[in-house]
Amino acid sequence: MPHDWRSAFLTQARSDYRVYQRLLELANIEQCHRLHYLQMATEKLAKAFLTDGTRMPRTVHSAFVRFLQLAKQKQNARVRKTLRMPSGQFRAFLDGLLTTGQAIEHLVPEGSGQRINVEYPWQGPDHTVSVPAESTFELLGPRGFPKVGKIRQLMEAYFQAYGCPI
Amino acid sequence: MSKAATNDMESAAKRLAAANADAEPAIQEIYWFPDEDEIRLIEIDETAVPYEDFIAPFYFPADPEGHIPFRSALAMVTPDDKKRLPPPEGWGAWEDAVRIWPEAAD
Numbered sequence: 001m002p003h004d005w006r007s008a009f010l011t012q013a014r015s016d017y018r019v020y021q022r023l024l025e026l027a028n029i030e031q032c033h034r035l036h037y038l039q040m041a042t043e044k045l046a047k048a049f050l051t052d053g054t055r056m057p058r059t060v061h062s063a064f065v066r067f068l069q070l071a072k073q074k075q076n077a078r079v080r081k082t083l084r085m086p087s088g089q090f091r092a093f094l095d096g097l098l099t100t101g102q103a104i105e106h107l108v109p110e111g112s113g114q115r116i117n118v119e120y121p122w123q124g125p126d127h128t129v130s131v132p133a134e135s136t137f138e139l140l141g142p143r144g145f146p147k148v149g150k151i152r153q154l155m156e157a158y159f160q161a162y163g164c165p166i
Numbered sequence: 167m168s169k170a171a172t173n174d175m176e177s178a179a180k181r182l183a184a185a186n187a188d189a190e191p192a193i194q195e196i197y198w199f200p201d202e203d204e205i206r207l208i209e210i211d212e213t214a215v216p217y218e219d220f221i222a223p224f225y226f227p228a229d230p231e232g233h234i235p236f237r238s239a240l241a242m243v244t245p246d247d248k249k250r251l252p253p254p255e256g257w258g259a260w261e262d263a264v265r266i267w268p269e270a271a272d
Contacts, residue, residue, distance in 0.1 A: 006225075052204070052225040052237065060222045062215040069214065070224050070240050073186035077231035091189055 004053035007163070013044035014164045017155060021166075031140045032118040032132035038148070039107045039118065045155055048162075065101045068094055071154075078161035083153065097154065100147035103139055172200070175236060176266075179205045182234050183267040194245065197263035199253060205238040206257055207266070214242040221247065223254050 003011065020037035023029050046067035050057035060066070071079070072094035080090045109117040116122060121131050138144050156166050176198070182205055183196040192213040199206040208221070223239040241254065253260060 046224075049224045049226065050222055052239070058220070058222045061218065066215055066242065067224060069190070069211075069242055070226075073189040073209075074226050074229070074238075074240070076226065077229055 005051045005056055006048045006053040009044050009048035009051070009057065010159065010162055010164045013041045013048060013155075014159050014166065016041035016044060017159070018166065030133040031137050032135065035104075035107055035137055035139060036118040038151075039104050041155065042101070042104055042151070045158060062102075062105055064105050065098060068097055068101045076161070079154075079157045082157040082160045093150065094154070097147065097150055100139070100144070100151055103144075104151070107137075107139075175200070175202075175205065178234050178236055179207065180266055180269075182238060183207060183209075185232075186240075187267050193242075193267075195265055196267040197260070198266040199257045199263050201257075203237070205234070205236050206254075207238065207240050208248075208253060208263070209240065209242045210245055210248055211242050212244055214244050214247070216244050217247050217251060219251070221251050221254050 016037050020034060020041060023034045023037060042064040046063035047057040047059075049067055049070075050060065050063060072091050080087070083090065083093070085093060106115070107118045109115065109120045109122070113120070113122050114124070116130070116135070116137075118132050118137070121129055123129050139148055159166055179198045183198065186207070186209060187193045187196060190209075190211060193209050193211045195210040197208045197210070199208070204225075206223070208223075221241050221243055223241040226238050226240065228235050228237050239254075243251070248260070253263070
């Protein structure tokens with residue numbers, strides 16, 4: 001099926017998101033893999049809006065947080081309708097997601113190998129080497145659940161509004 | 167672009183800028199880069215995530231229900247980004263932009 005760049009990134013984001021959903025259903029799977037797919041889906045969703053469709057999106061850091069900040073202002077009627085939220089509620093909803101969005105973006109490994117992430121082992125300040133597959137991530141714990149749930153609601157609303165329903 | 171079309175685009179840009187400033191109190195200024203096809207805005211916000219070496223706008227489709235009948239390209243930058251970085255490629259220079267919010271007092 002032919003795509004423009006936006007539709008291509010949205011479609012791949014939806015596919016990553018579907019894998020995340022499947023992984024949630026599996027009992028014996030390490031948390032890092034679930035979060036890895038969620039992180040990849042958020043990144044591709046944001047990148048879908050870093051293009052007008054005619055060009056490959058450029059790579060920028062913090063794309064998802066930037067996307068959330070602008071989504072708040074855009075008051076996209078299609079997305080709001082999907083979420084059935086009036087304008088003020090939609091803004092507050094997005095405001096409440098920025099910290100979680102940032103936490104999801106920080107799950108990506110960085111060069112020094114010292115940051116907690118979902119893909120590669122890292123070394124902590126006490127020189128202990130840790131493994132993502134053996135780590136627990138607060139985002140998927142009971143405290144993180146409501147916020148991640150809202151991120152999921154928002155992502156599903158964007159997929160729905162832009163022709164890629166889950 | 168005809169004068170009428172320019173006026174429509176400018177009016178829509180002003181509506182979008184005002185709505186964005188209303189939604190985000192940390193916005194200090196909004197610059198409009200006139201273009202025939204899309205509304206191009208850069209918003210100056212000290213709480214924005216700083217860019218490293220170039221400004222990349224986000225593109226949104228037209229939103230007729232929200233009274234924005236043109237597609238838009240928006241970037242949110244810090245005051246320091248504005249000093250350090252040029253506008254996105256093809257948008258011209260900062261000097262070409264119109265400060266669209268807050269509007270200058272008459």
